[in-house]
Amino acid sequence: MIMRPGQQLLLPANPAFIWFSLLGALMLNMLMNIGLWGREAWMPDLLVVALVFWSVHQPLRIGVGVAFAFGLAMDVHQGALLGQxxxxxxxxxxxAIFMHRRLLWFGVPTQAVQVLPLFLCAHVLVLLVRLASGGTFPGWPVFLAPFIEAALWPVASVLLLAPQRRAPNPDDNRPL
Known part of the structure; x- marks a missing residue:
C-alpha cells in the first residue's frame, strides 16, 4: 500500500498489546459502569473506540467475531438484553473493516469525523433494541456519547499507536 506523504512507517502491531488494550478498555467500561456516575446515557463506550480502532488498523486480527464476543461480555456485565x-x-x-482502507488515508482529526457516524449507528442500534424489548428511553443525552467517542479518537490513536512508532534500533545512519 502506498503511504500518504509525511506518514511515519510503523512497526508491526504486537498481538499481545492489541488484546491487552481491548481487555483494558473492557475493564475501564466495567469500572465506569459501577463508578461514580453509574451507567449514565452520555458516558462514552471506551470499548467501542478500541474495537473500531483495531478493526481499522488490524482488520485481519480483530474482526466481527471479536466484536461479537466483547458485545456479549458487555451484555452480561450490564444485565442488558443478551445480544443488544x-x-x-x-x-x-x-x-469499520469495510471502510478501513479509505479511512487510513486521512489525518487523525478527519478520521474522527468519519467514525462519528459509526459510533452514532452503534448507539442507535442499542437504543432501538432496548426500546423494541420494552425498555425506556434513556433521554436525549444518549446522543452525546458518540460525539465524546469521536473526540476520544485522536487520544486513542496516539496511545494505541505509540508502541509501533518507536524505532527498533535507532541510529544516525538509518533515518527510518
Missing amino acids: HALAYTVLGYF
Missing part, C-alpha cells in the same frame, strides 16, 4: 451490544458491536466492526 453484541449486535451493535458486530455491525460496528463490519463497517
Whole structure:
C-alpha cells in the first residue's frame, strides 16, 4: 500500500498489546459502569473506540467475531438484553473493516469525523433494541456519547499507536 506523504512507517502491531488494550478498555467500561456516575446515557463506550480502532488498523486480527464476543461480555456485565451490544458491536466492526482502507488515508482529526457516524449507528442500534424489548428511553443525552467517542479518537490513536512508532534500533545512519 502506498503511504500518504509525511506518514511515519510503523512497526508491526504486537498481538499481545492489541488484546491487552481491548481487555483494558473492557475493564475501564466495567469500572465506569459501577463508578461514580453509574451507567449514565452520555458516558462514552471506551470499548467501542478500541474495537473500531483495531478493526481499522488490524482488520485481519480483530474482526466481527471479536466484536461479537466483547458485545456479549458487555451484555452480561450490564444485565442488558443478551445480544443488544453484541449486535451493535458486530455491525460496528463490519463497517469499520469495510471502510478501513479509505479511512487510513486521512489525518487523525478527519478520521474522527468519519467514525462519528459509526459510533452514532452503534448507539442507535442499542437504543432501538432496548426500546423494541420494552425498555425506556434513556433521554436525549444518549446522543452525546458518540460525539465524546469521536473526540476520544485522536487520544486513542496516539496511545494505541505509540508502541509501533518507536524505532527498533535507532541510529544516525538509518533515518527510518
